[in-house]
Amino acid sequence: MLIDLRSDTVTRPSPGMRRAMYEAEVGDDVFGEDPTVRRLEARVAELLGKEAALFVPSGVMGNQLAIKVLTRPGDEVLLGRESHIFNYESGAPALISGVQLHPLDDTPGWFTPEALALAVRHGHDWEPRSRLVCLENTHNRAGGVVIPPDVVEAVTAEARRHGLALHLDGARLWHASVALGVPEHRLAAPFDTVSVCLSKGLGAPVGSVLAASADLIAEARRFRKLLGGGMRQVGVLAAAGLYALEHHRPLLAEDHAKARRLAEGIAELPAFEIDLERVQTNIVRFDVRRGTAESVLAQLRDEGVLMVAFGPRTIRATTHRDVSMQDIDRALAILHRLFGRPSA
Incomplete structure (x- = not known):
């Protein structure tokens, strides 16, 4: 049996979720008539402390x-x-909004207010106009790290000082909330818009939700239709999201515990390098000391363990509800057998 640690997007609906999808009350969502979608949007807006959601x-x-x-x-x-x-x-x-992206160094999982201040344009006619700042919490490529609340406060305050709008890519904000012991609405409060994912750690088959003010969501709804995102009897998918929020969200700490077990086992192997302080949620990122990530992944694949490369020598493993602690122990046994030798 495969141990699939490539991503938390590989999860499949639980039996209870499938039942909820089967029994979902539906309507035409483009007409605003799908009651299950409306309940999901209202619930996410409530959890994130925003007026409305889409x-x-x-x-x-x-x-x-x-x-x-x-x-x-x-x-x-x-x-x-x-x-x-x-x-x-x-x-x-660039294609959809006609905007230019100005990337800042976010190696720790965030950039500093000082770096933001230096990057903001000064309003000259020959410059693009600085308009929006985006943060990501948790930060995927940084290894699932959580942005410390004081950093969020400092960066968002600096953005507001320059009159900039704020968006939070909160695909795994549910994980950040669990790791910090802070409710989602407090983490979302400084931002004009917040997106959260239902199909990663929460295990729904499809979908995300954007939350914001009622006016911004009304505008986003129009652009969703323009982009081909208007859906009809989609309550069968919204029901999965509602079920996940009620039944799967409270279990996310278990995924964090699995990641910690995996990370500590990898740290015992001289073939790899890992910073345990950065394993804060359900993502484990580690480096190969000799050879390449792809060579390690090929050996693991042959043994039924799947992970992904995050660079020439960097590997990411992501824990989720469809891998058990026993699966993690089996994966570690394989890692130790393959790479525990001094010559590894």
Whole structure:
């Protein structure tokens, strides 16, 4: 049996979730008539402390709708060089919103208010206009680290000092909330728009939600339709999201514990290098001391363990509800057998 640690997107609906999907009350959501979608949107808006929310097919669409409603063509968006929006969204900001991305160093998982202040344009006619700042919490490429609340406060305060809008890519904000012991609405409070994912750690098959003011969501709803994201009897998917929020969200700490077990076992192996302080949620990022990430992944694949490369010598493993602690122990046994030798 495969132990799939490539991503928390590989999860499958639980039996209870499948039941909820089967029994979902549905209507035409483009007409605003799907009661299950409306309940999901209201619930997420409540959890994030925003006036309204919009169910969208993907986190990419949620992020891109936020950029669209908060900018004008020719504007500039300041964000992390390692962020999901900059690396994994197909250049969509330029195509959809006509904006320029200005990446800042976010190696720790965030950039500093000082770096932000230096990057903000001064309003000259020959410059793009700084309009929006985007943060990512938790930060995927940094290894699932949580942005400390005091850093969020400092960076967002600096952005407001310059009159900039704020978007939070909170695909794994649920994990940040668990790790910090802080409710999601407090983590979302400084931002104009917040996107959260239902199909990663929460285990729903499809969907993300964008939350913001009622006016911004009304505008985002129009652009969702323009982009082909209007969906009809989609309550069957919204029901999965509602079920995940009620039944799967309280279990996220278990995924963090699995990641910690995996990270501590990897730390025992001289073949790898790992910073345990950066294993804070459900992502484990580690480096190969000799050889390449791909060579290690090929050996693990042959043994039924799947992870992904995050660079020539960097590997990411992501724990989730569909891998058990016993699976983690089996994966560690394989890692130790393959790479525990001095010559590894």
